[in-house]
Amino acid sequence: MPGARSGSSGSSGRWRGGLREKGGALRDLRVLPPLLRLLALTQLAFNVGFFAVLPYLAAHLGDGLGMGGWLVGLVLGLRTFSQQGLFVVGGVLTDRYGPRPVVLAGCVLRIAGFLWLARADGTVSVVAAVVCVGFAAALFSPAVESETARQAVRFEAATGHPRARTLAVFSAAGQAGSFLGPLLGSLLLLADFRTACWAGALVFVAVLAAQWRLMPRRDHDHDRQEDGSRDGARAAARAALRNRPFLLLCLAYSTYLLAYNQLYLALPEEVVRATGSQAALGWLFALSSLLVVCAQLPVTARAGERLGQRATLCLGLLVVAAGFAVVAVAAPFGLTGPYGLLPAAGYVLLLTLGQMLAVPSARALVTEYVPGRHLGFAMGALSSFSGLVVLGGSAATGALLGSGLGPATAWAALAAVPLLGAVAARAVGPRAAA
Numbered sequence: 001m002p003g004a005r006s007g008s009s010g011s012s013g014r015w016r017g018g019l020r021e022k023g024g025a026l027r028d029l030r031v032l033p034p035l036l037r038l039l040a041l042t043q044l045a046f047n048v049g050f051f052a053v054l055p056y057l058a059a060h061l062g063d064g065l066g067m068g069g070w071l072v073g074l075v076l077g078l079r080t081f082s083q084q085g086l087f088v089v090g091g092v093l094t095d096r097y098g099p100r101p102v103v104l105a106g107c108v109l110r111i112a113g114f115l116w117l118a119r120a121d122g123t124v125s126v127v128a129a130v131v132c133v134g135f136a137a138a139l140f141s142p143a144v145e146s147e148t149a150r151q152a153v154r155f156e157a158a159t160g161h162p163r164a165r166t167l168a169v170f171s172a173a174g175q176a177g178s179f180l181g182p183l184l185g186s187l188l189l190l191a192d193f194r195t196a197c198w199a200g201a202l203v204f205v206a207v208l209a210a211q212w213r214l215m216p217r218r219d220h221d222h223d224r225q226e227d228g229s230r231d232g233a234r235a236a237a238r239a240a241l242r243n244r245p246f247l248l249l250c251l252a253y254s255t256y257l258l259a260y261n262q263l264y265l266a267l268p269e270e271v272v273r274a275t276g277s278q279a280a281l282g283w284l285f286a287l288s289s290l291l292v293v294c295a296q297l298p299v300t301a302r303a304g305e306r307l308g309q310r311a312t313l314c315l316g317l318l319v320v321a322a323g324f325a326v327v328a329v330a331a332p333f334g335l336t337g338p339y340g341l342l343p344a345a346g347y348v349l350l351l352t353l354g355q356m357l358a359v360p361s362a363r364a365l366v367t368e369y370v371p372g373r374h375l376g377f378a379m380g381a382l383s384s385f386s387g388l389v390v391l392g393g394s395a396a397t398g399a400l401l402g403s404g405l406g407p408a409t410a411w412a413a414l415a416a417v418p419l420l421g422a423v424a425a426r427a428v429g430p431r432a433a434a
Helices: 009-017 025-031 034-051 054-064 069-085 087-097 099-119 123-159 163-188 193-214 220-227 232-242 244-263 266-275 281-306 309-333 337-369 372-401 407-427
Strands: none
Touching (some): 025 034, 034 054, 034 099, 034 193, 054 069, 054 123, 069 123, 069 372, 087 099, 087 123, 099 123, 099 193, 123 163, 123 337, 232 244, 244 309, 244 337, 244 407, 266 281, 266 337, 266 372, 281 337, 309 337, 309 407, 337 372, 372 407
């Protein structure tokens, strides 16, 4: 496994002197080997199918099924926990059986969950369908993410293509799906929510067919020779608990995810304060997704050339903190109307830029601090740990925003979260995976 700095100067120099000169984002996708292209396009399809349905679930539960606000919140919370909180399960299964069966099982569960959700009209059936939808992602997402990371390391070793740049293609593909999915869902809702569920299921049928046909079966004998003996989930967990750089990385990444979650908690409150409604939220979300799709690869290339992955992660978290600081500084002026949206837009732009720096670098660092045989567990644990932090941190954030301290104090306090993450990232030592 390569050392602490992703891509040596020689290998990155070969890349700068070769393929990178010739193209942009589409070229980056085309130069990847077939399996990496399949994984990136799979991530795009995952998000198209998911975001065609889930953004509209709350309205369906409340307006369509007449559920109370607390019950809608509980259902949405169960979906988040069954997905993010259980990523480590999918990671362990991926390490044990390889990505192909885990991805296929996740696709089957997501199809079943969407079809169930389309017909569910009672609390028990809705909860069961939503948990099925969430747990499906807990299976296929760690499998796809860990296999992408594993293949990115191999591609870097073979060609000098920086692993963070490969992971940036993966992130940009996911954001493209996040942008296209709600647009598809808004068109399908012209019929009804059930139609959106059927269409989401159809997307995952296509993904299932593609994975069944194109995803190679894992050669376990080869993996044993390459990665050593299969220690199992307990050994992976023990190794992770003793791996100080990985634990600090989890802490740093969790502060980013908690900060990113404010798109759904603090940002709507700021938009309502400035304009009196949430109508502008959709435009701000679209701005974030388009920025990632258009700028992810150039940002990653520049950062990867000039900084190491740890420094890039630190910089990303500092940029995220600056986004919160923009709103905190502007709050005393009490801007409203179109001008009142400028601080919120600045927050979204800086948060998105920080995301483009932090996410690929964090995933690249996982491949440096964790041996290949435990990558599935590590990717799952990274998300599960961060999900638990977000779960507790969101409750604290809600209390903070409702405490009457005022927007300036609240947003300044939120800025401290990614600053702490930058400190944790800075403390990550230069240790390569065994």
